Amino acid sequence: MSTDKPLILVVDDEPDIRELIKDILEDENYLVSVAADGQEAQTAFNKQLPDLILLDIWMPDIDGITLLKEFKQQNKAVSIVMMSGHGTIETAVEATRLGASDFIEKPLSTAKLLRGVEMALENRAKQVAIQRELSQVPVGKSSQMKLLRDQVERIARHDMPILLVGEGGAGKHCFAHYLHSLGNYADGKFIELSPESFPLDSHKIKSLAANNCIYINDLALLNDDAQALLLHLLESKQLDSCQLICATQFALQKAVDNNDFLEGLLYQINSITLAIPALKDHIEDIPELVHNFVDLQTTQAGLPYRRFTVAAQNRLRNHDWPGNVLELKNVIQRLLLLSDSDDIDVVDIEQALHSEAEAAAEGDDAINFDLPLREAREQFERIYLLQKLQETDGNVGKAAKLAGMERTHLYRKLRSLGIDTKQI
């Protein structure tokens, strides 16, 4: 829902009835838009997705059942109540089979109309809650999150590949799952392919992809052969019966300029791009995210419930969150696990953020000889590679040459060490 008041679209070819319904619903504080025929209804639907559609069954240009099918195809979460003066049981059954949530018979009475509308909106709210549980619907009331959710609802059923761009931990997986849950292959699997696991075999990819959702993360790290294969499959339209979502935290255009990424592949996958903002750019969502994570950790992971004081929440809003939502999730988990009071206050937050910062800063220090070899090696690699990237002004290709390693190997290394080339 994009506003706090539910938006109801009334589709009826009789002007008196349309206006009457509009007046009654507006008196009850609903937002109402009206359409006289199928075409107007389609335009209104595309302009702003309604929370509920009241749809007349008999209309001159297109019948309500066809329109119902079209709307449901475009967005299966939309709630639709059919209205008809000549309602028969068969039509009602047919409409509910096709996804209508209810059926109101004309002549309408105010009570009948309002009861139908309330029930449909309640059902929709329940459905959204269930869906949220199942598919991790991205939460957040900020304008960015609302817009992204609206865009996802609009594009999920398109067949074009979708590109998600955002920093590590910003929510790319979360939006990919949401796209899958609303997409044409929601009943199929969500298969994640990483550059390491990307099969260099077109039959294998096609069989994985068939009627499923393929999520490739991080696209910039695909090696040359994998890039060429993916480009070939897309150009020859061999990945048609699947939903393809690619994700990256690196600037792909920059990778193209550096000859690290195939330009043709970028054009194949970037026509629908969603930018997932860094958490510091939508901090107003922190209270809701905190609530969401506390809920998840207490119900699913069995951690004890603790209340975050308002001061604690404000302190969380003042942090920079370089690790984005993932970092917030980790901080909350740590607080629920380690705190010994029922209330989480500013002091607890300071402590948790301090431990996070210490962990993150460890890599910037001189080599620590107390560390096990593996961690000391990682620490050295981080310092060494940051130095090379600084020398080459963030150019991964050049840094790879200096370091005497393959570019894609370097990309992978940077990712595993959590180094963001944009920050160089």
Ligand SMILES: Nc1ncnc2c1ncn2[C@@H]1O[C@H](COP(=O)(O)OP(=O)(O)OP(=O)(O)O)[C@@H](O)[C@H]1O
């Ligand atoms: N808007 C959101 N609402 C609820 N949960 C979120 C939201 N954004 C992210 N999360 C959760 O935060 C965690 C980190 O997000 P996610 O894994 O989606 O980030 P990512 O961008 O895919 O990270 P990476 O770059 O490491 O692949 C996940 O558990 C995800 O479900």
